[in-house]
Amino acid sequence: MDNRLAELERRVAALESARFDPRQRPAPAGDADILETDWTSRAPALAALGHPVRLTLLREILQGRTTVSALSEVEGLGTSGQIYHHLRQLTAENWLHTPSRGVFAVPPTRVVALRAILVALER
DSSP states (O other): OHHHHHHHHHHHHHHHHSOOOTTTSOOOTTOTTGGGSOGGGGHHHHHHTOSHHHHHHHHHHHTTOOSHHHHHTSTTSOOHHHHHHHHHHHHHTTSOEEEETTEEEOOHHHHHHHHHHHHHTOO
C-alpha cells in the first residue's frame, strides 16, 4: 500500500510540475476539437456570469433560495424587478431553469461548469 501511495504521489508531483502546453498533450475525450472551434459563441454565457448580483443569485439558488421572494431577502440583490432582470439573463443562457412555476434551479450540468469556472479563477 505504501508503495502504491508513493507512486501516486510521485506521478501527481510530476504532473503538477510539468509545464502545460495544450498542443503537446492529448485533449480529454469530447474536447479534442475545442481548440479548433469558434469560441465567440460562448461569450453570452460567460457574460451572463459577469455581474456580481448574478453570481450571488446562483450561489443563493444552489444553497436553497429558489424563489424571488426568498432571494429578495438577501441584502444587496436589489428590488424584485432587478432580481427578475438578472434571473432572465441567467435563464436565457441556461445557467438557470424553472422546474416549476416561480422556482429557479441550476441545471446539474451547469453546476459542474460553474464550479469549474470558479475554481479556475482561484488565486
